[in-house]
Amino acid sequence: MYDILLSSTLVAAVLLLIVMVPGGPLETRSFAHLPRAVFWGFNLFLISLGIASFVVAGGAILGAAWAPIAALVIGVGYVLVFALDLAKIFPATPDEMSSPLLLLEVADLVVGGIVVVVAVGGMIQ
Template sequence: MNARRLTPVLLILAVLSMAPLIPGGPVENRSFGHIPVAVLIAFNAFITLVVLGSIPLAALARRGGRRILVWVIADGLGYVAIFALDLLHIFPVSPTPMSPALIGFELAGLVFGLAIIGSAARDLRRPQPGRAPSRALSAGARRLILGGALALAGAAIIAGTIGALH
């Protein structure tokens, strides 16, 4: 792919790959009732932050500067952490074994995380593109609107996930 196009595509693919992994869904059917609710909320908040954070980062990564690419690398590290902790049976540990489909999705997620890190690191070494012309809304207003929408979506996802787990 051309310069700065692979990273946004990888971020979107990582988001899409998480959809089947919603607890109680078609792939993730392990039991986590033994884990305290506060711990589950914290873990699901982290997962939600990583996944929903990928959406604006995908939009910004193509033209964003070094700071955006550093955030993309942090997001990729988040994916790696989520899947490595689970695949290595560190957290969350369930009495229900992982299905072969779940293992496959988690390995793919781990690969996406590593690919995001590598692609963004490569993009950091490339010349930075010029700034886009200003838009009607200020950058702060756009961030506030997007942040609010993502916060609401995240809260709904976390609440739904906890409901499905207990």
């Protein structure tokens, strides 16, 4: 049951992340003011976070011993990404966040927190 819960929360986090891709229908803020290296570095981090989420979700389903530790790192990554964005720390933009984007970011922040809690629970088992 734990393996399914961890896998499900990881997949939920990445699916929420996917719909918030910059330039997509929800993420309408301009990031033109960011240096290109910062913009692409951040995008690379988000892509890596998404891919790692799918890999670790698969590992959790298979009962891999490393899955809870990896999920903890990933969950902290989601929490940091969305907490920093919601606090307008990074990436700070001159544009306001749309209401749907705000709702999804809060949801992904919560799901990231759930990933952390479930991962810690799996490490204690």
